[in-house]
Amino acid sequence: MDIKIPTVAALAVEGKVPEILFWVGCAGSFDERYKNVTKAFVKILNKVGVDFAVLGPEETCTGDPARRAGNDFLFQMQAMANIQVLNGYGIKTIVTACPHCFNTLKNEYPELGGNYQVVHHSTYLQQLIDEGKVIQKGAKTAFKGRKITFHDSCYLGRANNIYEAPRKVLEALDAELVEMKRCKTKGLCCGAGGGQMFKDAEKGNKEVNIERTEEALETQADTIAVACPFCMTMMSDGVKNKEKEGSVQVQDLAELIAESEGL
C-alpha cells in the first residue's frame, strides 16, 4: 500500500481543508514506542480512505502537561498559538490518539477561542467498525482465543466518560475481553498523569504502575490494551519490571486493529 501522509499546509496550498485533522501529539511524534501507534493509525486511515491530514512540523504541545503542573501561562501560550494555527486553516474535526491532547483540545481550548469537534481515536475506530470499514462483523481475526484486558486511561474514562468505545473496539476483535478488578469509573491510574510523566514519584512504598501492572497480570490476559501514550509507557515498564515481556504484550487499540487487518 502506498501510504499518504498529507500535511494541512500542503492541502492549503491547493485550497483544500482536510475533513479530519489527525493530531499526533508529542508522544506520537517522538516516543519510539508510541510512534508505532501513530503509524498504525495512519495505515488504518489510509486503508479506509479518509480525507485526513496532519500538521506535521507545525504541531506543538497542547500545553496539557504545563497546565497540570500549574503553569497556566505556558499552557495558554501554547493553546493560543495552536488555536491560531488551527483556526487559520479552518480545521473543524480533530482526531487524536492521546487522551491528554483530546481532553485539552476538547474541554480547554473552547474558552480560549478554539472550537472543534474533537474525537479520541478509540471512538473513531469504533465508528469505523460500526460502519463496516474495518473488521467486518463476524469476521475471524487473528485474535480469536486470545485474552485481552483493557486499562482505562483516566483522561478518557473519568475525565470524559469514554468507557465503552475502546471496549467495543476490542470486542470486534473477537478476543476474550477480561476486566481488571478496578475498571471503568474505578480504574486505577497508570501513575503518569498530572505531570508525573515528567518527574520522579514522591517517596512511597510502591510505584503506581507496578500496582496497576500486577492487577493486569492477575487477569491472565496475554495482551494489555491501552489507549494512551503515558499508559503505554507505564504499563510496558511495569510488564518489564515483572519480567513478563515475553508472554504479555502492551498494545494500543490502533495497533491491534492494524494487526488484525494485516496492515
Next chain:
Amino acid sequence: MSIISQVIFTVILGIFVFFIAKRVNFIRLNIALGRPQKVVGNKRQRWKNVLLIALGQKKMFKKPVPAVLHLLIYVGFVLINIEVLEIILDGVLGSHRIFTSLLSDFYAPLISFFEILAIGVIFSCVLFLLRRNVIQVARFQKPEMKGWASLDGNLILVIEIILMGAILSMNATDQLLQGMGNAAYPLTGSFLVSSWLMPIFDGYLPSTLVIIERMAWWFHIVGIFGFALYVTYSKHLHIFMAFPNTYFSKLTPKGAMEPMPEITSEVKMMLGIPVEGETTPPLEGFKFGARDVSDLSRKNLMDAYTCTECGRCTAECPANLTGKKLSPRKIMMDTRDRMEEIGKSRSDAKVHDEKFLLGGFISKEEINACTSCNACVEACPVLINPLDIILQLRRYEAMEASGSPASWNAMFQNVETNAAPWKFSPQDRFNWSEELKNDK
C-alpha cells in the same frame, strides 16, 4: 406541665437558636473568604444532582453495604425529626403529645414506624462503630484520622445510639403511665417497639416512672439541640452541606480544569494577538493560583465544610495507595481547619500573614504526588473536588513561588523552546512520516 418547665424549655430553645445562628453565620463568613464564582449552566441539571446525589444518595451505592446502613440512619434521622417537631410544640405550649388528638388513630402507627426507624439507626450505628473500631476498615485508619477526627466519628455514632435509646425509653414509660390511668398521659394505643421494653420499667412507682419519662423527654430534646450544635463543629455537617454542595458542583467534564481568564489578556498581548471584547480583570489581591483559603473559590471552601471524612477519595487515590503522603481527604480537612483558624481570629494579622494553607497545612510533597486522575472526585458521594484545590496550589507554586520540582521546570523549558515536553528538536517532529513511508 407547669408553666415553669414551659419557660425553661423556651429559654433553652432560645439559647439553642442563638448559638446555632451564631455558628451558621461563622461558617457563612468563612466560606465567603473564598473568591466569588459565577454559577453558570443548566439549573435543571443542578437540581437533578441535588435530588439524585444528595437526596437520593446515588453515589453512596457504589459500596452497597455501607450505603444500606447509611440509608437507615439517614431515613431515620429525617423522619424521626417529625417527632421532634411534636416535642418542641409540647415544650413551648405545655401540652403532652400534641399530635395524639390531631392524628387520632394514625398516631400510634406513626410512632411505631418511627420506632422501627430508631431500631434501624441503632443497628447501623453499632455496625459502623464495629467497622471503625473492631474490623478497622482501612480508610478509617489513615494518619489524618488520628485523634479528634477518629473521636468525632465515634462520638456521633454513640450520641445517635443514646438519643434513640432516649426516645424508646420515653415511649415505654409513657405507655406504662397510660396504663395506670395517669391523666397527664392521654391514651395513644400501643407502640410497636417500645411496648417490648415496658417490662424493664415495670414495677417502678408511678412517680418514679413520671421522673424517668420526663428525664428521657428532656434528655432527648436537649440532646438533639446539643447534637445539632455539635454537628456544626463536626465533620457531620455533611447532612446539611451535601445539598448546596451538589447544587453548586461543576457540570463540565471532570477533565476540564478551572479556567484562568485573568491572565488571558496578558498572554494575548505577549503573542501579539489583539485583545478584544470582554476581558476579566484580576480581582484585588489576585494571586496566580492559591496559597491560602482566601485564594480558593467559595465552592472549594464549601467542599471542605461538606466533607464528612469518609475517606472514599483517599481509598481510591493512586498516590495514597502506593504509600505517598497525599491524601485527598486530608486536603479537605486541612482546608477546613485553616478556615476555622482564620475565622476564630479575623482581626489577628499574624494568623493571616505568617501562616498559609500551603506550607502551613498542606506540603508541596503532597500536592506534587497527585496524578490528576480524578479518582477522588469520582469517589466522593457528595461531589467534593479535592483535585481542584490541589491544582490551584500547584499554580501558586509554579507561577508565584517558582517552587515547582526541578524536573517540571525543565519540562516547562522544553515546552517553551522545543514545543514538546521532552528535549527533542522540533525539526524531528515529523520524522515518523518518513520512517513509515520507508517501511514498505
